[in-house]
Amino acid sequence: MTRYVGRVRVMPRQGLLDPQGTAVEHALDALGFHQVARVRVGRTLEIALEGGSASEARVKLEEMCDKLIANPVTEDYSIDAVDVAP
Amino acid sequence: MKVAVVRFPGSNREVDAHRAALAAGHEATLVWHRSTDLEHADVVVLPGGFSYGDYLRPGAIARFSPVMRAVAKHAHAGRPVLGICNGFQILCEARLLPGALVRNAQLAFVAKMVTVRIESDATPFTASYRVGQELRWPVAHGDGRYVADEATLDQLEREGRVVCRYVGGSPNGALRDIAGICNEGRNVVGLMPHPESATDALIGSADGAPLFALTAVGAGAGV
Numbered sequence: 069m070t071r072y073v074g075r076v077r078v079m080p081r082q083g084l085l086d087p088q089g090t091a092v093e094h095a096l097d098a099l100g101f102h103q104v105a106r107v108r109v110g111r112t113l114e115i116a117l118e119g120g121s122a123s124e125a126r127v128k129l130e131e132m133c134d135k136l137i138a139n140p141v142t143e144d145y146s147i148d149a150v151d152v153a154p
Numbered sequence: 155m156k157v158a159v160v161r162f163p164g165s166n167r168e169v170d171a172h173r174a175a176l177a178a179g180h181e182a183t184l185v186w187h188r189s190t191d192l193e194h195a196d197v198v199v200l201p202g203g204f205s206y207g208d209y210l211r212p213g214a215i216a217r218f219s220p221v222m223r224a225v226a227k228h229a230h231a232g233r234p235v236l237g238i239c240n241g242f243q244i245l246c247e248a249r250l251l252p253g254a255l256v257r258n259a260q261l262a263f264v265a266k267m268v269t270v271r272i273e274s275d276a277t278p279f280t281a282s283y284r285v286g287q288e289l290r291w292p293v294a295h296g297d298g299r300y301v302a303d304e305a306t307l308d309q310l311e312r313e314g315r316v317v318c319r320y321v322g323g324s325p326n327g328a329l330r331d332i333a334g335i336c337n338e339g340r341n342v343v344g345l346m347p348h349p350e351s352a353t354d355a356l357i358g359s360a361d362g363a364p365l366f367a368l369t370a371v372g373a374g375a376g377v
Contacts, residue, residue: 087261139211141254142301
């Protein structure tokens with residue numbers, strides 16, 4: 069079995085108020101970064117798993133996201149990478 | 155009435171809920187979350203707290219606790235289930251209630267007495283109140299902002315499923331000032347405030363005590 073590392077990104081759904089993003093945005097503005105237009109805060113998970121192929125690993129990661137990792141009411145997820153573990 | 159209060163790892167209001175049910179004259183028991191049988195219970199309460207440390211999202215991991223299969227079975231049979239605070243979050247994560255509870259709009263944990271208005275008396279838990287009645291219940295949460303898409307919110311309003319609302323602005327930015335809702339069958343209720351911590355004037359309010367009367371339970375199917 070090949071070992072893979074999947075990188076999963078979970079972000080607050082577009083249009084939903086993201087108070088953490090707004091707080092960071094204001095803090096950056098206060099620090100003089102006036103060019104900052106918008107900040108959104110999400111989370112990244114690195115999941116190491118065993119799979120026959122990268123595409124099988126991706127299918128499993130999607131199942132994990134649908135079942136537990138992301139809440140479909142408030143969050144969107146994307147699987148940014150599925151790499152072979154070093 | 156037999157009331158089962160579920161204890162998850164990280165629950166911290168289960169004793170309050172248990173005491174409130176006992177004080178109302180019920181036979182109340184604390185049930186560990188690994189239990190898979192709630193057949194003995196007429197009413198199930200999921201208490202407040204921080205199950206599994208709120209890791210990932212509040213309620214996201216607790217919803218897969220072994221007991222939740224029995225909770226779903228109980229709910230689908232039309233029997234009363236009350237989720238308070240973290241219990242409400244768990245019921246939403248388990249899809250037994252629509253929507254979700256996200257981080258308070260002001261980001262700060264809020265712990266204070268609030269005023270809520272009863273919007274529906276047609277649930278097993280609010281039958282002792284009248285619509286429009288204003289109550290003093292405490293809140294204590296960091297993730298209490300109720301959100302759902304517009305269509306869901308409209309449906310909740312249309313079907314009279316907003317059970318109670320904050321008066322004078324919500325403490326957490328909840329959409330439409332929603333503090334509590336119920337499911338389509340009206341037997342599953344989620345509340346963000348803590349009626350179980352408002353059962354004696356000595357601790358600031360006794361307005362939560364009638365919620366545990368449960369006089370309507372058993373009178374009809376579910377309600």
